[in-house]
Amino acid sequence: MVAPVGIPVSVPLTGSGAAMAQEFHALARVDRAASSLRLDAEEGVLVLALTQAVPWRAFTLDAPRRLILDFREVAWEGSGGDVLARALGVEGEALRAGTFRPGWSRLVLRLPAPLAIETAEMRTDPVTGGASVRIALSAVAEQEFSARVPDAAGGLWALPPRAEVPEPVRRQRGDRPLMVALDPGHGGLDPGAQQGGWNEADLMLSFARDLKEALIREGMKVHLTREDDIFVPLQARVSQARSAGADVFVSLHADALAQGKATGTTIYTLSDTASDRASELLAKRLDRADLLAGVDLEDQDDALAGILMDMVRRETAPRSEMLAGYLVSEIGASDGKLYKKPHLKAGFSVLKAPDIPSVLLELGFMSDERDLRRILSPEWRDSLSGAIVSALKLWAAEDAAKAALIRR
Ligand SMILES: [Zn+2]
Structure with missing residues (x-):
């Protein structure tokens, strides 16, 4: 499968990516029914419901304009996020999701206009352990949007050094000595x-x-x-x-x-x-x-x-x-x-x-x-x-x- 035109995907987001993702333990999955997307030229709200909280981050990139969500780590159904795209009602070309690097999953959403991240938050449900990421976008001037883009010299797809977040301790379930x-x-x-x-x-x-x-x-x-x-x-x-x-x-x-x-x-x-x-x-x-x-x-x-x-x-x-x-x-x-x-x-x-x-x-x-x-x-x-x-x-x-x- 060819990467969507205009999006410089350097890592295959489909097929092998999905297979790789399965090797990691404790993957979060997307609850599609509880996820939603509203997006136009003025504003947008993306809600992504996950079965568990995982480290994540969000940012935007220019040329083409897109919203990037990185997770550590989410198992996406289907290939390249097509199942999620359908659930959110967007064309497959506008949304890509898959393994980005071992241990990292990425979601890429094409933006129809210069929409900047206004708020980005993850809420966790202490009862179910589920998490919900909510990204609110609002229109900004073209120049302002470009200015927010990370320095291309730093490598558009290069991730910053992996945050030194210690691996979470596996939660005890009574199946081994405390x-x-x-x-x-x-x-x-x-x-x-x-x-x-x-x-x-x-x-x-x-x-x-x-x-x-x-x-x-x-x-x-x-x-x-x-x-x-x-x-x-x-x-x-x-x-x-x-x-x-x-x-x-x-x-x-x-x-x-x-x-x-x-x-x-x-x-x-x-x-x-x-x-x-x-x-x-x-x-x-x-x-x-x-x-x-x-x-x-x-x-x-x-x-x-x-x-x-x-x-x-x-x-x-x-x-x-x-x-x-x-x-x-x-x-x-x-x-x-x-x-x-x-x-x-x-x-x-x-x-x-x-x-x-x-x-x-x-x-x-x-x-x-x-x-x-x-x-x-x-x-x-x-x-x-x-x-x-x-x-x-x-x-x-x-x-x-x-x-x-x-x-x-
Ligand atoms: Zn003391």
Whole structure:
């Protein structure tokens, strides 16, 4: 099949492309019935419904004018997108879709006029796991459209360097042992909170070791982000968890509060905005240890990676929330002692794995005498361990059931 006239297709978008696409796992498919296209010389709206969220981007190219959507990665039915073109009511020549590069799928839509991207967004449905890409186009002056075109010298079809988005961890479905990443806070040059001759780093490491044994007894696998009294930067803890194939990430702390009389166990999940001032300060203080250690906290992500991470995080967030819920109920039902507001949110860097449900547990506040006594008590620690094990089991079962619903 010959490429449509005027579109410099350097990679076959049909036949072999479709076959290649099938080699990749976890492909998103297009839900044609839920997709639509409205396009004229003034404006356009393309809605592409996908069975699952995948990294993507959109841009326009000139000569001929066209809209490009790249996905990582979508299985297109038919050859060259002809099935989709028919569903959207456009001529085959006006729409092409297929494998563009290994791992990348591309959709090319001819534009009848200089229409620029006004908005481009992907929404995900937390229940079905489905995603919907919506591109709104509006007419701009011919010159303005051309100006938006990427520099031809950079290679019209050359993709920018592949965004360093880590491969998503395959979501657990209960068909293999749950891999739990336990993250004993602080360590090495960062002792964490210090009170009465005890330091948080040591206490958390010993608690993590005991918790690890308890989880292994229940048939789970455990990765500790540090095995000794060493300094591990926050991002390294997260990437370790990913390398270990962690299904879930649990960071363990017992910080001290400079002000107030906080007491009890708190479960934190990630949020851009902190629940309260104390949570915000706590998150900042954990980051500060990295800064002091000379770790560059600069986000290395490019803009694209940033968008992708946010997108995956939106999927992961409800799973983290569910775990926090089980921790609150199981610790509450044990001999534990919960903080008055047991589930709080803050921007902890260590919770920012986009694809791994993550929680941070403040076992208690070392600044509080009763909390410290509890943390030092083997019986209390056993009881807390038991509650965490039980929360993880409940969470894993419900999470797996939800995953089964998504991948119908
Ligand atoms: Zn801490």
